[in-house]
Amino acid sequence: MPLAARLEGVSFGYRPGQYVLEDVSLELGEGEFVAVAGPNGGGKTTLVRLVLGLERPSAGQALLYGETAHRFSRRRTLGYLAQRTALGGDAPATVREVVSAGRLAAGSLVGPLRRRDRDLVAEAIERVGLTPWADVPVRTLSGGMQQRVFIAKALAGEPSLLVLDEPTTGVDAESQESLAALLDRLHSELGVTIIYVSHEFGAVEHFVERIVLVRRTIVFDGSPAELPGMWHDPSHVHARE
Amino acid sequence: MLENEFMRLAFGAGAVVGVLAPAVGFFLVQRRQSLTGDGIGHVAFAGVAAGILLDVAPVLTALVFAIVGGMAIELLRARGSTAGDQALALVFYTGIALGVVLISAGGALNVDLFQYLFGSILTVTRSDLVLIAVLGVIGLAVVGLLYRALAGVVLDEEGARVAGVPIGALNVLVAALAAVTVALSMRVVGILLVAALMVLPVTAASRIAWSMRSTFALSMAVGLLSALLGLTISYYADLPPGGTIVLVAAGAFAACATVGSLRGV
Numbered sequence: 284m285p286l287a288a289r290l291e292g293v294s295f296g297y298r299p300g301q302y303v304l305e306d307v308s309l310e311l312g313e314g315e316f317v318a319v320a321g322p323n324g325g326g327k328t329t330l331v332r333l334v335l336g337l338e339r340p341s342a343g344q345a346l347l348y349g350e351t352a353h354r355f356s357r358r359r360t361l362g363y364l365a366q367r368t369a370l371g372g373d374a375p376a377t378v379r380e381v382v383s384a385g386r387l388a389a390g391s392l393v394g395p396l397r398r399r400d401r402d403l404v405a406e407a408i409e410r411v412g413l414t415p416w417a418d419v420p421v422r423t424l425s426g427g428m429q430q431r432v433f434i435a436k437a438l439a440g441e442p443s444l445l446v447l448d449e450p451t452t453g454v455d456a457e458s459q460e461s462l463a464a465l466l467d468r469l470h471s472e473l474g475v476t477i478i479y480v481s482h483e484f485g486a487v488e489h490f491v492e493r494i495v496l497v498r499r500t501i502v503f504d505g506s507p508a509e510l511p512g513m514w515h516d517p518s519h520v521h522a523r524e
Numbered sequence: 525m526l527e528n529e530f531m532r533l534a535f536g537a538g539a540v541v542g543v544l545a546p547a548v549g550f551f552l553v554q555r556r557q558s559l560t561g562d563g564i565g566h567v568a569f570a571g572v573a574a575g576i577l578l579d580v581a582p583v584l585t586a587l588v589f590a591i592v593g594g595m596a597i598e599l600l601r602a603r604g605s606t607a608g609d610q611a612l613a614l615v616f617y618t619g620i621a622l623g624v625v626l627i628s629a630g631g632a633l634n635v636d637l638f639q640y641l642f643g644s645i646l647t648v649t650r651s652d653l654v655l656i657a658v659l660g661v662i663g664l665a666v667v668g669l670l671y672r673a674l675a676g677v678v679l680d681e682e683g684a685r686v687a688g689v690p691i692g693a694l695n696v697l698v699a700a701l702a703a704v705t706v707a708l709s710m711r712v713v714g715i716l717l718v719a720a721l722m723v724l725p726v727t728a729a730s731r732i733a734w735s736m737r738s739t740f741a742l743s744m745a746v747g748l749l750s751a752l753l754g755l756t757i758s759y760y761a762d763l764p765p766g767g768t769i770v771l772v773a774a775g776a777f778a779a780c781a782t783v784g785s786l787r788g789v
Binding site (some may be wrong): 335376377384394396 | 550553554660669670673675677678680681683684685686687688689690703728730733734735736737739740
């Protein structure tokens with residue numbers, strides 16, 4: 284299987300000598316749907332920031348589709364929903380306006396959206412089931428629906444790798460279920476590689492093919508079925524150390 | 525009123541600045557950088573002082589200083605080594621201190637600084653208006669062409685950075701546009717009130733708008749209305765134009781906030 288991302292003996296610290304991640308090696312194949320979990324402060328977000336080239340390893344190397352991650356040349360193929368992504372600004376941006384921003388990297392920066400871009404935006408909104416709310420201000424929607432808006436924004440850029448960092452923070456259980464089902468559908472329909480970061484699995488555990496547990500280093504990497512019982516709550520990963 | 529040429533020129537300058545200031549201020553307000561215009565304005569004050577000292581047109585030196593100040597705020601903020609408000613404070617105070625020192629060194633404390641601090645729209649000449657109109661139209665054209673990119677960065681800067689959108693270049697462009705706007709608006713409302721015209725129309729519009737694009741359009745409409753109505757009131761009531769324009773903009777905010785709360789926005 285061709286690799287989407289690869290970390291080779293990666294260590295990283297925000298301060299010299301204090302590693303958040305130590306000697307992490309990981310391979311993520313194209314088309315995989317992977318959950319990255321672990322306790323808060325365990326290094327999950329740092330791991331995906333290294334994968335995306337937003338941070339440079341202190342040691343080892345991070346590769347994206349075979350290229351050094353922080354110098355990756357095809358960034359327009361990456362979709363990222365950052366932790367606690369909130370709508371910037373005070374203006375009442377509509378669903379369509381937010382999702383349109385997802386076409387910035389792939390389309391032109393200058394002038395209005397072209398017809399094909401507008402079609403892709405409408406398609407992304409439809410995929411996440413928000414067509415009836417397309418021209419409604421995002422801030423009037425529920426937390427779960429707002430997360431769908433940002434997923435649609437990422438999808439509008441036609442990504443080959445989609446990274447979602449804690450997408451269900453502050454979202455009710457029912458919305459978490461439907462978000463996990465939506466991601467599963469997108470994964471099977473579009474073949475997009477998905478990295479789903481969370482300090483708890485919730486519903487997504489039933490859909491992912493592989494779980495990676497991180498606590499400064501990788502303490503588990505396998506299918507959900509192989510996961511030891513007590514680790515189904517990843518905030519307790521430390522209990523087995 | 526319009527039989528007086530100075531009023532026709534004032535209306536021309538007021539109209540351009542009334543539209544341009546909120547068009548650029550829109551992106552600063554959305555990025556929670558409402559006071560950036562103030563910071564740049566204080567650096568522009570140092571530019572005015574340098575112009576007086578060097579016997580060069582103060583508007584031109586103010587423009588150069590404002591662009592340098594705008595870049596400094598943006599670069600300090602973007603490098604992450606200095607928090608946004610501290611970067612602003614650093615540039616803000618350095619600018620005003622430099623202005624005071626330069627004015628004093630040039631023995632120009634007797635110069636009527638009031639026209640730069642509080643505006644002097646009634647003294648706008650034809651050549652001033654041409655400069656304001658040309659730079660204003662260029663500024664508006666840049667904002668119009670790049671509206672989608674600038675708005676997209678406001679909505680989700682981190683997502684845009686990952687996808688390879690040139691965030692740094694767009695942020696520097698906003699700082700440069702803000703600097704040009706401050707230098708042009710200086711004649712209309714003055715350095716002390718320049719940021720008000722960049723911020724108040726936008727905050728007013730966001731209370732009654734139904735989308736980001738409508739907020740942008742309404743901001744410019746409120747800015748234009750404030751400039752024209754403020755000038756008219758100042759003419760008939762014999763009030764200072766700069767302060768009157770800003771008070772009208774503040775009144776527009778109060779009206780829009782009331783309408784917005786009645787509609788439950």
